[in-house]
Amino acid sequence: MTIALRFKDLTLGYDRHPAVHHLDGVVETGDLLAVCGPNGAGKSTLLKAIAGAIQPLGGHVERLACAARDIAYLPQAAEIDRSFPINVFDLVAMGFWRSAGLFGGLSRAKEARAFEAIASVGLTGLEDRPIGTLSGGQMQRMLFARLLLQDAPVILLDEPFTALDSKTTADLLEVVARWHGEKRTVVAVLHDDEIIRRCFPKALLLAREPVAWGATEEVLRSENLLRARRMVEAFDREAHECERVA
Amino acid sequence: MSALYDLFFAPFAEFEFMRRALVGAMALALAGAPVGVFLILRRMSLTGDAMAHAILPGAAIGYLVAGLSLGAMTAGGMIAGFVVAIASGAVARATALREDASLAAFYLISLALGVTIVSLKGSNIDLLHVLFGNVLALDDATLLLLAAIASLTLLGLAALYRPLVMETVDPFFLASVSRAGAPAQLLFLGIVVMNLVAGFHALGTLMAVGIMMLPAAAARFWSADISRMVVIAAGFGLASSYLGLVLSYQSGAPSGPLVILVAGVIYLVSMVLGQAGGLIRLLRPRHHLEA
Structure with a gap:
């Protein structure tokens, strides 16, 4: 133990x-x-x-x-500016911050992992949608996908x-x-x-x-x-x- | 054909000061576009305006010490801008006053101080120069300064891009994974101040913020994607610079305000015709989809 x-x-x-x-x-x-x-x-x-x-x-x-x-910490009411022009894929990819930092590129492997995370929370097909168009449930699924990438x-x-x-x-x-x-x-x-x-x-x-x-x-x-x-x-x-x- | 040439090319082909003005204004527009886009997305549109006024006393003190000297006025403006930015941020954190109110307080004091200093020492012509700039009288040193600031701005924003976006969309998340949030915000304000100082040499303190905000605000009506907004805003800024100078040459009206007016017209047209939230789209929405 x-x-x-x-x-x-x-x-x-x-x-x-x-x-x-x-x-x-x-x-x-x-x-x-x-x-x-x-x-x-x-x-x-x-x-x-x-x-x-x-x-x-x-x-x-x-x-x-x-x-x-x-x-990795998911607060009760995430203070997300939903009017910001960013899509689901990019927001989920924020989970890579610790390994990618300021300039690190998104390698093929990482890209595949992001798509996989999005798939495992059931959001496949919504990668390009602006976050402002998501429902409450889809938002939470997206935040779980970001948690997955934080590893x-x-x-x-x-x-x-x-x-x-x-x-x-x-x-x-x-x-x-x-x-x-x-x-x-x-x-x-x-x-x-x-x-x-x-x-x-x-x-x-x-x-x-x-x-x-x-x-x-x-x-x-x-x-x-x-x-x-x-x-x-x-x-x-x-x-x-x-x-x-x- | 030659009428078009006379109208659009002759001024730049014949006069060096027009070519200099064009290069200077384009450098300003190119760097101002992404700065403006971020100001809008961070809901800081009025902060840019307030900072523009805050720069005045610094430039005025520089002027008081050294006359119409590029170095002294630039240094003065930068210092005043940073002092107001940092002081109002600190007051907002330490006292009950919110950031917008404390910024307003500091910039008003700053502006009054600046106008007083300039009027006491110089003539009205000097005051006009500081308030409205003179894009037709850019010398080598000023052009180099504008180009350097534009390059630094683009490099700086490239470096700050990720933390700035994250800080705007989800500040709590950025704070939980990194300490980059606060320095990114401060450096961004530094970039804003730098661009306003550059703008004030060419367009004056009152107009400097225009070349930043108007193209960015117009771009918002054409795209809801941040990188596209930056490209569109830069295009609008470059077009405003060129058309504004042409109009000013042909009509004899002052060039700085005309550049901003052209940007204003582009903004108004975008507001009506824009495909992403323009008036016509709102009044006559397309039919809804199946799913």
């Missing part, structure tokens, strides 16, 4: 208010981990911290599998299936399963318990504090879910300084 990510007494938040409070634990290489919990539980914040987009208020994240910039050992997905129909969700879950088969580490924030139970062997239930972490069936027991709901208290203006010591 090798460790991909280790959280050491990790506290994350905004304006000193914690969104994730004193989290300890490890994500093993090849884990397919669902992060779940009520709204405001700190799930998205945790992914941002893993990706290196925010700095912890306390403790730290150790990335043992790769550097922060080699982690990252660690992949973070923030509510990737929200507002998608069942066919699109099923297709994209197949991509996730393929990553799992390739021993990549996948951490996904999800709300749909049914999907988590069916496709994710491990789960972390967050409610600012970690409630449970382990095999999905154990984590998603009803007493845990109830406890999580109670623990997400209101954002407290008068909160005192936390005195808990690691």
